[in-house]
Every structure is written in C-alpha cells, then in structure tokens.
Amino acid sequence: MRRAGDLFEREEYFIPELLICSDAMYAGLRVLQPHLPSGSAERKKGIVVIGVVEGDTHDIGKNLVKIMLETAGFEVVDLGRDVPPAIFVERAEFAGAHIIGLSTLMTTTMGAMSEVIRLLDEKRARSRIRVMVGGGPVSQQFANRIGADGYAANASGAVAVATRLRQAPAESRVP
Amino acid sequence: VTPIERFAALAAGRPLDRLPCVPIVGNTAARVLGVRTAEIRRSGELLARAHTAAYRRFGYDVVRVFTDLYVQAEAMGAKVRVPEDETAYLQKPAIANAHEVDRLLPADPGKDGCLPAHREAVARVVDDLGDEAVVTAAVTGPFTNASFLVGAETLARLALREPAVVRHLCEISLETALRWADAILDAGASPSITDPMLSSTVVSPRQFREFGLPYLERLVTHIRGRGKAVTLHICGKTRPVWALMADTGADCLSIDNEASLTEAKAAVGKRVCLMGNVPPVAVLFESDPAGVRQAVRTCVREGGDNPRGLVVASGCSLPTETPFANIDAMVRAVDEIGWPLRVTEASA
Numbered sequence: 001m002r003r004a005g006d007l008f009e010r011e012e013y014f015i016p017e018l019l020i021c022s023d024a025m026y027a028g029l030r031v032l033q034p035h036l037p038s039g040s041a042e043r044k045k046g047i048v049v050i051g052v053v054e055g056d057t058h059d060i061g062k063n064l065v066k067i068m069l070e071t072a073g074f075e076v077v078d079l080g081r082d083v084p085p086a087i088f089v090e091r092a093e094f095a096g097a098h099i100i101g102l103s104t105l106m107t108t109t110m111g112a113m114s115e116v117i118r119l120l121d122e123k124r125a126r127s128r129i130r131v132m133v134g135g136g137p138v139s140q141q142f143a144n145r146i147g148a149d150g151y152a153a154n155a156s157g158a159v160a161v162a163t164r165l166r167q168a169p170a171e172s173r174v175p
Numbered sequence: 176v177t178p179i180e181r182f183a184a185l186a187a188g189r190p191l192d193r194l195p196c197v198p199i200v201g202n203t204a205a206r207v208l209g210v211r212t213a214e215i216r217r218s219g220e221l222l223a224r225a226h227t228a229a230y231r232r233f234g235y236d237v238v239r240v241f242t243d244l245y246v247q248a249e250a251m252g253a254k255v256r257v258p259e260d261e262t263a264y265l266q267k268p269a270i271a272n273a274h275e276v277d278r279l280l281p282a283d284p285g286k287d288g289c290l291p292a293h294r295e296a297v298a299r300v301v302d303d304l305g306d307e308a309v310v311t312a313a314v315t316g317p318f319t320n321a322s323f324l325v326g327a328e329t330l331a332r333l334a335l336r337e338p339a340v341v342r343h344l345c346e347i348s349l350e351t352a353l354r355w356a357d358a359i360l361d362a363g364a365s366p367s368i369t370d371p372m373l374s375s376t377v378v379s380p381r382q383f384r385e386f387g388l389p390y391l392e393r394l395v396t397h398i399r400g401r402g403k404a405v406t407l408h409i410c411g412k413t414r415p416v417w418a419l420m421a422d423t424g425a426d427c428l429s430i431d432n433e434a435s436l437t438e439a440k441a442a443v444g445k446r447v448c449l450m451g452n453v454p455p456v457a458v459l460f461e462s463d464p465a466g467v468r469q470a471v472r473t474c475v476r477e478g479g480d481n482p483r484g485l486v487v488a489s490g491c492s493l494p495t496e497t498p499f500a501n502i503d504a505m506v507r508a509v510d511e512i513g514w515p516l517r518v519t520e521a522s523a
Contacts, residue, residue, distance in 0.1 A: 011415070014379040016331040023332070057256075057264050060327050060377075107456055107494035108261045136411075137456040137494070 001025045001071040005156050015060060022067040045072065046166045049092040050101035051079030053112040058105035061135055064155040065101060072159045085115040092129050099162055102148075104135040113138075114146035130165045134158060177307040178236035185448070185484045186404070194475065194516070195236040196509040197450065197488040198459065198502045202242060202262055202495040204229040211260040212495060216242045219295030226296070227303045233502050238304060239367060240297050241313040241492065247351050248315070248323030250288030251279055262495060268326040273333055273340045279324060281350035284358035294358045301363040311406070312359045316370025317390035320348035327372065334382055341386055349390045356398055365403040368394060368425070376411030376433070383416045391423040399424060406450060410491050414438060421446045432457075432490035436478035449478050450486040453505065460494045464504035471508035472518050479516045 004021040007013035013021075050066055052059045059081040066076045077095045079087060092100050100120075102113045113133055120126050132150035133143050134157075143151035150161035176192045184191045202212045204225035215222040222240060230238045243263045245255045252269035270278060284290040297312045304310060315323075321344035322330045333341045356366040372378070373387040395405045407420055408429035420428050421443045429450035430439055439449055451474070453459060458470040471487060478485040487509050493502070512518055 011375065014375070014382065015377050016334045016382065017379075019328065019331050020335050055258065055261060055264065057266065058327070060331070063328065106262060106264065107460060107496075137460075139457055141457065142461070 001067070005068055005071070009154070009156055015064070018064060018067070025071070045074045046098040046162065047075045047077065047095055048099045048101050048162060049077045049079060049088060049095055049097040050103070051083035051088060052081035052103050053109045053116070054082055054084045055109035055112060056104045056106045057081045059103070061105065061155070062103040065103065065134065065158045068155040068159050069162060072163070074162060085112050085119055088116050089119045089123065093125070097129055099165055100129055100131050101158065102131065102133045104138065107137045110137065110142065113148070117147050132158065132161050132165065178309050179307060181236060182309055191514045193509050193513050194479070195486045196506050197235055197237045197486055198233065198505050199239060199455070199489045199492045200229050200233070200235070200502070201492045203493050203497050203502070206495065207232050212242070212262065213257050213259045216257055216263060217289055217292055219292040219299065222293065222296035223299030223303070226300055230304060230308055232499070234506055237309045237311055238300055239311045239313060240293060240300060240364070244313070244315045244319065244369060245323055246289055246293060247282055247320050247348070247355055250282035250290050251324060251351060253323050265323055269324045272329065273325065273337055276340060276343055279347050281347055281354060284355050290355060290358070294362060297359055297364045298362040305363055310364040311367040312364050314352050314356050314359070314366040314368050314394070316368050316373065316387070317345040317348040317352055317394070318386050319370045319372040320351065321345050322372045324348065331377070334378065334386060338385065345386055345390045349393060352394050353397055356394065360398070360401050360403065365405070366398050367406045367408070369408045371410040373416070374409050374411035375413055375415045380415045380419065383419050388419055388422060395424040417443045427486065429488060430490070436474060436485070440478055440481045444481040444483060446483065448484040448486065449481050450488045451478070452490040453488070455489040455491045455493050459489055459501050459505065460497050462501065464500055467501045467504040468508040471505055472512065475512050475516055476518045479518065
C-alpha cells in the first residue's frame with residue numbers, strides 16, 4: 001500500500017487504483033487480524049479522529065487520508081461526512097484521540113474548521129488533541145490563520161504531518 | 176464595446192479594448208440581489224434577476240447561470256441538500272450500487288427537479304442581456320454526473336472493476352446533458368461544460384480517454400452543430416489531459432490555478448482559447464484588491480499571448496461570500512492592462 005501511495009504521488013496511480021489497492025489491503029488484513037497480537041506496537045502510532053466537516057459530503061479525499069494513515073500504523077476513527085464541529089470534539093475525547101483530521105472540498109464549510117479549534121480551546125484541550133486540516137480550498141495559509149497544527153496537500157503529506165505532530169510536543173501557543 | 180463584440184474580436188484575432196474578464200460568479204449573485212442562495216436555486220425569476228444584477232454590478236463578460244453541479248443528477252433521482260443560505264451539496268446518490276443502474280432514466284428538462292426553473296432563468300437572462308452579454312448555463316459533464324448518480328468512490332472502483340457499468344452511467348448522463356444543452360440552446364444561450372471528476376487529480380489520462388472523451392466529444396459536437404462555441408472546464412490538475420480536452424472539439428479550455436497557463440499555452444494554445452486561472456479561494460476570496468491586481472497581472476503575463484486567445488477568469492467558481500471589492504478589482508485590473516496588453520510593472 002505504501003508502494004501504491006508512492007505511485008499515486010508520481011501520478012502513475014490515480015484514485016481508482018489507490019482504492020482498489022486499499023480494498024486488497026483491507027481484505028488481507030481481515031484474514032490476518034485474528035492472528036496478530038492485539039494492540040501490537042505497529043498499530044499504535046496514535047489515534048486520529050477524522051471526518052468531512054458539516055456542510056460537505058465530498059469524502060474521497062478524507063477516505064484516502066484514512067487509508068494512508070492506517071497503512072502507516074495509525075488507528076483511525078472515521079466519523080464520515082457532514083460532521084458537526086461539536087461531534088469531532090466529543091468523539092475525539094471519547095476515543096482518547098491524539099489528532100483530529102478535518103477535511104472539506106467546499107469553501108462554505110471552512111468556518112466549521114475554525115469552530116472545531118475554538119471548541120478545543122474552550123476545553124483547554126489543544127495540547128492533548130492536535131488538529132490537522134486538508135482539502136481542495138484549504139491552504140497552509142488558511143491553516144495558520146485558524147491556528148491548526150498542521151496542513152497537508154494530499155494523503156501521503158497527511159501521514160508526514162500526523163507523524164510530526166505525534167513526535168513534536170505541542171508548541172506554546174500565542175493567541 | 177459589449178462583451179459579445181469583445182469575444183467576436185478575440186475569436187477573429189482582431190484588436191480589442193481589453194481581454195474578456197470572467198470572475199465565475201455563481202451563488203455570489205444571490206448576495207448582489209440580496210436574497211438567499213436556496214431562493215435562487217428554486218426560482219427561475221430570482222435566479223435570472225440575481226445574475227442580471229451581478230452582471231450589471233460588476234461589468235464582466237460572461238453571465239453563467241449556475242448554482243451548483245447537481246441539478247441534472249437531482250433531476251435523475253439524486254438527493255441534494257439545499258441549506259437555506261449556503262451552497263447545495265450531494266446528500267445521497269440516485270442509486271445505491273451498480274445493480275440498480277436500470278432504474279435510472281435521463282432527465283426531462285421540462286419537468287424534472289429544478290431544471291424547469293433554471294431553464295426559465297436562462298430565457299429571462301437572454302431576454303434582458305442577450306444582445307450585449309454572452310449568456311451561458313452550466314452543463315455538468317457525463318462522467319461527473321455519473322459520479323453523483325452512484326457516488327464518486329463507487330464510480331472510481333467501477334472504472335476498474337466494471338467499466339461497462341460506468342459506460343452505461345455515462346451514456347445515460349450524456350442523454351440528460353444533451354437534453355439540458357438543447358433546452359439552454361432553445362432559450363438562446365450557450366451551454367458551458369464542467370467535468371471536474373475527469374481531473375487528473377482524480378482519474379488517469381487513460382480513464383479520461385475511456386470515460387470522458389467519447390461522451391464529451393458527442394456533447395461538444397452537438398452544441399457546436401447548433402452554432403455555439405463551447406467552453407470546457409475541469410478543476411484540479413489537468414496538464415496530462417490538455418490534449419485530450421482539446422480533442423473533444425471544445426473551443427476554449429478553462430483551467431484551474433493548480434494548472435499553469437504558461438504550460439497550457441505551449442501544449443494546446445494553437446488549438447484552443449484558454450480561460451483561467453486567478454485563484455478563487457486564496458486570492459479572490461481571501462486576499463484584497465491589491466492582491467487580486469497582482470494575480471491578474473501574473474495570469475495575463477503567463478497566458479496573454481496565447482495564440483488562440485485568453486479569457487481572464489477565476490480558476491473555478493467563486494465562493495459565495497467573495498468580497499465584491501475583489502471582483503471589482505479583477506475587472507479593473509483587466510481594464511488597466513488594456514490592449515495591447517501592458518503587464519510590465521514599469522508601465523503600471
């Protein structure tokens with residue numbers, strides 16, 4: 001699957017090929033999972049709660065990020081699409097997540113991304129739960145402006161960002 | 176000089192007063208009229224009044240009657256959520272899986288979904304502005320429409336697993352597109368095609384050739400056969416498929432800011448007019464008039480000498496809340512560049 005991700009980045013594979021490869025990976029995992037020691041270190045790089053923010057249902061990008069994160073050893077809780085900001089926070093706390101991943105393809109929903117961050121601030125949970133954002137209209141600039149901890153332009157970039165967020169301690173934040 | 180005269184001069188290679196300028200205004204038109212976005216989606220009269228008001232307010236060159244890409248799929252049974260005052264989005268595809276394809280029928284623009292209202296809007300705008308502005312209405316391309324019928328991810332898998340089903344979905348979507356295009360043409364406007372799922376951000380050039388080209392070619396040929404030039408817009412990355420986009424027979428390719436006008440000009444500039452690609456979000460939505468002016472000048476520096484001409488446009492439809500001042504700045508920047516094009520800073 002990592003190889004498929006590389007080929008995707010080199011524009012030899014596209015979304016259909018990546019999805020088919022991930023189908024094969026998950027089919028294999030279903031066979032192997034019962035024989036793996038539970039909670040093996042490999043699956044514990046961190047817990048990510050991920051979803052498409054409220055007001056949008058474009059979820060292929062989010063699904064690709066989920067696939068690549070799971071491939072890299074993260075545990076992913078997928079909230080699906082059209083997810084209200086409060087649900088992200090609630091589910092992240094419930095799952096003991098380290099990272100919330102927010103995706104959108106529509107500019108109308110970008111406000112909901114900063115709302116998630118505001119809610120985390122309110123609960124003083126920003127150092128426990130980091131936020132990464134991505135999707136068509138989102139940029140590093142936008143991520144900085146709303147105070148997100150990370151931005152990635154594509155699915156493999158998202159793995160790098162999540163890995164970095166898990167390694168680096170939360171920086172002290174100037175409001 | 177009216178927009179129609181400006182486009183005629185551009186097409187004939189004659190001198191113009193300035194390049195055509197098209198900030199692709201969609202739901203922002205509701206803001207100009209002071210109504211909610213859901214109201215213009217369902218009322219032909221309000222949709223027409225909003226776009227007419229936006230054209231008069233900003234003075235751009237193409238009126239594009241457009242609210243969202245889902246109107247054809249909705250008319251074929253897809254469920255669309257329409258928030259009172261935000262852009263509509265797909266709630267549920269028309270069918271749950273490939274086995275249900277036989278349930279689908281092409282839409283009837285005379286009665287299905289909001290197509291009759293949008294057809295009325297097109298006719299009203301043509302009545303009001305048809306002798307000066309280029310009036311177009313959006314037609315969602317067959318492959319993208321197919322993705323709304325069965326779901327984008329399902330369609331992507333089917334492209335490899337059951338290509339015959341994808342072809343069937345494209346065929347029935349093409350039939351809807353042809354009927355909708357005819358309704359637009361009958362009302363006196365030009366259909367303009369958008370097919371974002373064919374972007375190289377999503378599918379491969381091979382898949383474009385298989386599921387895009389044959390259907391787009393028939394759609395473009397039909398529209399051109401009725402005497403209208405065709406613009407084909409695809410968002411995201413498109414460099415690998417520019418030649419194929421030109422092979423559809425389209426007169427003008429509209430590209431996103433993720434694609435380079437300089438490269439497109441070198442690749443297909445002798446075959447097609449180019450349209451683009453001022454960043455709709457990072458510049459027109461989020462920046463200020465000075466930033467817009469810079470971006471327009473960059474755009475014209477890159478594509479202004481395209482052999483078949485350049486239409487200065489946003490890379491994609493503008494976000495609803497795009498500041499009016501930025502849209503004004505875009506038109507003003509194109510005006511300032513004038514003709515012959517003056518884009519070196521020394522003369523600014």
